[in-house]
Amino acid sequence: xxxxxLLVAAATCYAIKLAGLxxxxxxxxxxxxxxxxPLLPVALLAALIATQTFxxxxxxxxxxxxxxxxxAAVAVLLRAPFLVVVAAGAATAALLRLF
Amino acid sequence: xxxxxSQFAFVSVIASGGSPWAGAATAALLGTRNALYGLRLGAxxxxxxxxxxGAAQLVIDESTAMAIARDQPADSRLAFWAxxxxxxxxxxxxxxxxxxxxxxxxxxxxxGFDAAPPAAFLALxxxxxxxxxxxxxxxxxxLVALVCxxxxxxxxxxxxxxxxxxxxxxxxx
Numbered sequence: 001x002x003x004x005x006l007l008v009a010a011a012t013c014y015a016i017k018l019a020g021l022x023x024x025x026x027x028x029x030x031x032x033x034x035x036x037x038p039l040l041p042v043a044l045l046a047a048l049i050a051t052q053t054f055x056x057x058x059x060x061x062x063x064x065x066x067x068x069x070x071x072a073a074v075a076v077l078l079r080a081p082f083l084v085v086v087a088a089g090a091a092t093a094a095l096l097r098l099f
Numbered sequence: 100x101x102x103x104x105s106q107f108a109f110v111s112v113i114a115s116g117g118s119p120w121a122g123a124a125t126a127a128l129l130g131t132r133n134a135l136y137g138l139r140l141g142a143x144x145x146x147x148x149x150x151x152x153g154a155a156q157l158v159i160d161e162s163t164a165m166a167i168a169r170d171q172p173a174d175s176r177l178a179f180w181a182x183x184x185x186x187x188x189x190x191x192x193x194x195x196x197x198x199x200x201x202x203x204x205x206x207x208x209x210x211g212f213d214a215a216p217p218a219a220f221l222a223l224x225x226x227x228x229x230x231x232x233x234x235x236x237x238x239x240x241x242l243v244a245l246v247c248x249x250x251x252x253x254x255x256x257x258x259x260x261x262x263x264x265x266x267x268x269x270x271x272x
Contacts (some may be wrong), residue, residue, distance in 0.1 A: 005119030009109055010100035013130040018100075018138015018155035021146070024161035036268025037135045041104060042233045043240035044129050045224040047257050049219070050241035052111055052217045055248050064163045066216035069221065076225045089218025093211030 064096040102159055104223050106194075108257070110161045111216050117254025125257045136163040143167070143175045157183025232270060236264060 027033060053065045072089035080088070100106055105126035137158050143166055143260060146154045162163035162183035169175040208212060228234050246254040251259070 001112055002105065002119035002122070006100070006109065007243070009105070009123035009126040012127040013100045013105050013133070014100050014156060016127065016130045017133045017137050017158040018136035018152065020158060021141050021151055023134075023141075025136060025138060025142055028135075033135075033267050034238050036265055037132055039210040039233070039264050039268050040238055040261060041129055041132050042224065042227050043234050043260050044108065044257055045220045045227075046124065046240040046262040047238035047244035048108055048111060048125075049217045049220045049224065050116065050244045051248055051256055052220070053214075054245055055115070057116055057181070058249055058253065060245060060249060065214045065217065068211065069217050072203075072218035072221050075218075076221055082219070082222045084245040086215050086218045086223040089221075090211035093214035094209065095211075095212070097209065 066095045067096055068093040100126065100129050101156055101190070102133060103190070104220070107216055107219060112254040115253045117252065121252070121258065122255025125254065125261075128261045129257075132160075133158050136160075139163065140166060140179065143170075143172055144179060145176075152180070154183075157187060159183065159186065161186050181218075201230065235269070240264065 049069065053069045054060055054062065056063075068089040071092040072085050075085040075088040100116075101149055106131050109122040109126040112125055113119055137155065140154075140158060140163060144154055157179070162179050163226075165182040166175045166179035169178050204210070204212075222238065228237060240260045244260050247249070247256045
């Protein structure tokens with residue numbers, strides 16, 4: 001059952017935000033903090049993209065999702081809005097599965 | 100939980116067979132950037148008490164970007180609250196519709212819905228790749244995650260990546 005983990009995650013995400021608003025401003029001056037915190041979403045999002053595209057269960061696979069990601073990347077480069085990028089990826093996978 | 104990337108990540112880890120707690124850890128780690136946003140917004144918003152408690156929930160990428168792009172503090176505050184409340188309302192409405200509509204959908208793979216999360220993550224990642232270092236980190240993180248994936252439980256590659264990037268960021272210079 002995932003409810004306890006979901007509630008803990010929600011509470012933690014909220015506490016992180018409240019801590020940011022409540023902590024002293026001088027923490028912003030810490031260069032190591034300034035450098036590290038923005039890198040976390042970059043690394044985690046990239047890792048999520050890789051594992052969601054090139055793996056099924058515990059195995060590495062190459063399938064239509066790779067093509068879908070490539071099309072989404074083109075949409076991003078063309079500065080398409082968020083929903084268009086997502087729809088382009090999903091539509092590519094759906095179309096390729098028809099053949 | 101009102102912070103999109105964390106929500107997507109939580110669902111993705113569970114959907115790929117990972118433990119809910121690995122999903123929760125990933126969601127929390129992705130949410131750490133909101134603390135930095137909160138620190139920047141603290142001086143602009145000047146909120147205390149229950150208003151601070153309410154404002155905290157609205158601290159996201161969008162509301163922060165809109166608030167710090169203004170020159171006048173009053174404009175910043177208006178931008179923060181307007182953006183935060185608008186996204187909060189529409190986001191949760193969309194989530195509710197999605198939750199109710201799933202029963203009406205056929206196999207998600209037929210519609211390519213399994214390819215939607217990576218596209219969404221890519222759209223969230225792209226604006227953060229405006230310099231060489233984040234691009235290198237993104238590529239390294241993707242590679243590390245794929246290399247450890249066959250050997251550890253689902254969701255754990257993300258935590259390995261998180262530990263490595265924190266060690267990298269905090270390294271002595």
